[in-house]
Amino acid sequence: MPPATPMLDRVTFPADLRNFSTEQLKQLADELRAETIDTVSVTGGHLGSSLGVVELSVAIHAVFDTPRDRLIWDVGHQCYPHKILTGRRDRIRTLRQPGGLSGFTRRSESEYDPFGAAHSSTSISAGLGMAVARDLKKEEPARNVIAVIGDGSMSAGMAYEAMNNAGAMKSRLIVILNDNDMSIAPPVGAMSAYLSALISSRSFLSLRDFAAKMAKRFPRPIERTARKAEEYARGILTGGTLFEELGFYYVGPIDGHNLEHLLPVLRNLRDSDVQAPLLLHVVTQKGKGYAPAEAAGDKYHGVSKFNVITGEQKKAPPGPPTYTNVFAKALIAEAESNQNIVAITPAMPGGTGLDKFAKKFPDRMFDVGIAEQHAVTFAAGMAAEGMAPFCAIYSTFLQRGYDQLVHDVVLQSLPVRFAMDRAGLVGADGATHAGAYDLCYLSPMPGMVIMAPSDEAELMHCVATAAAIDDRPSAFRYPRGEGMGVALPDRGTPWEIGKGRVLREGSRIAILSLGTRLAEALAAADELAAKGLTTTVADARFMKPLDTTLVDRLAQNHEILITIEEGAAGGFGAAVAHHLAWTGAFDKGLKFRPMTLPDRLIDHNSPAAQLIEAGLTAQHVVNHAMNAVGIQTFHDFVAVPAQ
CATH class of the missing domain: 3.40.50.970 (Thiamin diphosphate (ThDP)-binding fold, Pyr/PP domains)
Structure with missing residues (x-):
């Protein structure tokens, strides 16, 4: 018999897997894990967290009607399996590459990414906003909103602010706590799975609702006692008292790698008609299914390209310290x-x-x-x-x-x-x-x-x-990456506060740099000197307090002053311009050119290519200087490929 078609090859979008059996979904998860490992070995990226949610990603997309049901991944480190399942498998090896897929969820990339992420602890707030919008619009049938948040993100106050608000609003929202490091859960096994399935079932929820209605017929002290007793009884069994106190209906913990546990509980939550926020607690392992990542989760959180067989990460050639x-x-x-x-x-x-x-x-x-x-x-x-x-x-x-x-x-x-x-x-x-x-x-x-x-x-x-x-x-x-390779002292020497330095003297053009664009400023000065335009280069060191003596000297002794910084407009160049405006330098004919990051977002790429796109290279400095002098320049900038 010919070999069976791999399950992953049968999936283009999540709808394709919703008629799969549990055994087929298990096979799909195995193939999805292998695909994720192979992909990240080529592209680099967040491996451990993505491997930890393979089964969870399969189960959610198998049970819920995404993209109509909204699925929000907190931070987005763990979204690679999700991207493979949602129509992006053919592009997955462009992950984090120039012009390729983002390493995080992104609204503009896919309808399956309803909310962009990269900073932590935003998912519950965003999910609650979507749930309330759904309720206000009276959508029928009401879509589900699912927020998946890791235990690390749960350490941020914003997550608890959102949970507190959600618990008070009683809007239907499903939060999945992906717990891979908290150790707040009792042992996960058959009993825990049974309890989770039981307390998430429609019959149990109906019984609970009936009991709550009966309790309301009692005097208020008895009603309050009955409600607390039920919450704490389930809290003792499951460890979810904290979440219950925040107004969530807690289910779990269950094994986040066991589809036979995940699928029935997710179906129960999907089918329940409880108009309240629910929290499912799943316990997972970072790097699950890949031995090197399981053994050293911290080293495999974010990885460079690596050898799949040995797990050895590609090392950059020895260079200056970062x-x-x-x-x-x-x-x-x-x-x-x-x-x-x-x-x-x-x-x-x-x-x-x-x-x-x-x-x-x-x-x-x-x-x-x-x-x-x-x-x-x-x-x-x-x-x-x-x-x-x-x-x-x-x-x-x-x-x-x-x-x-x-x-x-x-x-x-x-x-x-x-x-x-x-x-x-x-x-x-x-x-x-x-x-x-x-x-x-x-x-x-x-x-x-x-x-x-x-x-x-x-x-x-x-x-x-x-x-x-x-x-x-x-x-x-200070920037990401390696330094310039200069000699380092054993210990630094304090600067005089608010004083910059001049590294090169010229007569017509002045370049005032803040930060690590100084090397490009010096290279630009060399090229300008070769063109007969002698150039002063200064290192501001301080944005605040600004070295106004240095700025005044550069403005008074040069026809053109260029500032350069690797930051948005409104920063260093704006501070220099503010001072020059008040001293009347512009009234005396000074030509001023502040070089900053452009007023647009710069997508992922190699650092060198990003700086070209931003217009912050030596050649850009030269062009601005020559244009200010009155010499038109025509130079094609070619993006540097990612390394």
Whole structure:
């Protein structure tokens, strides 16, 4: 007999698998897991979390009528199997590649992605919004709304704010808690599966509703006692008392890899007519079904290209240390001589380099979970008691703690130091993770010191400067990836606050750089000099306080002033323009050209290609300078392919 057609080849969209038997769905899950592993071995990406939800993805799409039923994946790290099942298998090996599929859910990519994601803990809020919209529109039949959220995302306050609201509104919403690390559940097995199927069944729900109606006939104290007794009885059996108290009907925990457990419970939840939020607790394993990922989940959360057989990840050729590692080195050096220095991060110890700090100073490192708002105010509290906190956080994630930064840090002038990793463009993670806005949103903060080093040695000096500032908040930004390869000191030397430096002197054009675009500014100066346009190049170091003496000197002694930064418009260039406007420099004929990120989102690509698209290379600087002089330029920029 010829070999049977693989089940995955029979699926183009989720509707294709809804008549499959449980055994066929099991085979489909096995094939889907293999496809996911093979795909990520070629593209890189978030492997462990995607492998952990293979069966869950199959079960949800087999039971629910997606895309009419709305399925929201929190964060989106785990959405690769979902993408394969929803008409994107033929493009799945373009994942995170230039012009290819996003590594996260994206509304513009597919109708099966009803809500975009990449930052955590948004799914329940979005799902509740969709559920309420459905109710207001009186849709018949009423669509289901399913939000899948991981236990890590449950550590963020936003998730509980949404659950509290949902519990009070009594709008029908299904939340699936994908628990792969919380260890809050009792052992998962046949008894747990039986209880979950029982308490999610229509007969049990009807009985519960009947009991609730009967209880209302009793005096209020007895009614309240009866209701609490029923909630806590199920809470003791299942571990879901917390969720019950938030107003959710809790079911679980069940084995998230066992389709014989998942399918009947999901069908029960789909078919129930309870007008209240429901929470299904499933227990899964990151990296499930791939031994290397099971053995080292942290290393396989986000991976580079790898060998499927051995699990060995492709390593880049040896190069300069990353800015992240240099930050860790610098902070450790400062902490060795200052016992008040402490480090705080919201669930990113490895991503920010603070795992290295923790090995050296375990009692002075605090991972607060996915809780950026808390991280900022926690740091403020420590600063108020005389500690010297460094809050290390990706630029894009500090956005989530903005009110706390303003109210709890800046208004009280507390010396919290913000180390903003991943500033600027970030390559394959794309627009959702780009640190484009930090200079803009920090600029209005009274009294705050804002710095940007131009290379890794400057980053060490930047850390030393922040450590020395003890009377106000400070922040410094640095990019993802490797440094320039410059020599590093053992320890940084503090800068004079608000003072930049001049690296090259010229007479006609001045380039003032903030951050790591300085190397491109110097390269541009070389090309301009070859064209007979001598150019001054300066490194601002500080956006705030701005080195107004340096800016005035550049404006007074040059015909053209160009600023360059890897940030959105409204940041450094705007601050320089504001000063120049008030000093009358423009009235005297100064030609000013602020170079920033363009006013559009830049999609995932190689960092080099992104910078070309953004218009922030040396050749772009040259073109702007020559056009300002009056020399028209015509230069074709060719995107650099992803590495």
